[in-house]
Amino acid sequence: MYNFDFVKPSTVEEAVAALQDDEAQPLSGGQTLIPSMKQRLNAPGTLVSLLGIEALKGISSADGVLTIGGVTNHATVAAEAGAYPALAALAAQIGDPAVRNRGTIGGSLANNDPAACYPAAALASGATIVTNSREIAVDDFFQGMFTTDLEEGEIITSVKFPIPEVASYQKFEQPASRFALTGVFVTKYADGVRVAITGASEEGVFRWAEAEEALTANFSADALAALAVPSNAMITDLHGTAEYRAHLCKVMTGRAVAAAH
């Protein structure tokens, strides 16, 4: 790993100022960034740790919206996001206990790994990503694998999740990495159903529009019977073919609908 300078500001303003430097990059839980720096896929000149900023930690819920601070770790969400049980359950299934004690929601969303769990939750919930300078509707946030609408030096300060009537996340685990081989997050709101799928597509997390329409009309796994996700844009790797993942999309959506509560 190449060396770097390390700073740990205690306010968002100081962090944003430190990130003005072209070579600077935010560090949150480090559960993605540190491994990638070891592989020299990333070589920032300065790491700006966000973990000293107390204002970015914690969970609150008001008026049907759950707000999670950008550097809140997965273990805290698992334990304290009871107002949105499917989201707490998702956080409890990320990686392993040590990863959950360090990794954060902001790091996961900013990274937009095509097999990560939080992107599916955010997209299925119609969440709002709040940064130091603006609010981004989740439908505009994810822009293909490892790509988001975030500008250089912009940091996620919190994420707002409208709490659905019912929801479920069903993750088909890749047993070695514990990431999602395919994971589906289904939500039902008064104005309709949203289905977001991670782990499957070359484009990263996506909404399955046909399933959303069918499930809005009839919220039952049977409503999916005639539908299929095309396999052409799906990922093929040693863990599964594109056809296998396309099939999993439908199976896991059905399971999520059946389990939604």
Place this chain on the structure above:
Amino acid sequence: MKVQMTVNCRQVSGEVEGRTLLVTFLRDGQGLTGTHTGCDTSQCGACTVHVNGQQVKSCTMFAVEAEGAEVATIEGMANADGSLSVLQQAFQDYHGLQCGFCTPGMVMAAASLLAKNPRPSEAEVRRHLEGNICRCTGYHNIVKAIMAASGQHVTAVAAE
């Protein structure tokens, strides 16, 4: 950069680079070689230590991030008189180790589970060990040791 922390209740400090991993600081800086580097890719859990009471992979955290923290390693697990703790003794009694490489991480992970959940079910033990890989034992005896350390009968542990 200078870094200070408490390791096993002892105040320590040392000179590190930004990129110095916590595991490197512990092993090379403090001579605490009980914490192992297995994979160095955040997968195996051999490097598990506690930072402010939370289990973390010390290969996936920088030493400077532990500034001011309370760190606990396997060297701090024995009783004050040097005898093995209940959990360590259970690993020995139930053959929870063969080569022993994964064992410090297993013990630290198990200690963290038992601190929160003193009588875990077998399924909870297995789930908690998801991030700790053992190439030797096949896990059954590790699970038995943890069940025994929590005062539970181990004959019931499934030999799946």
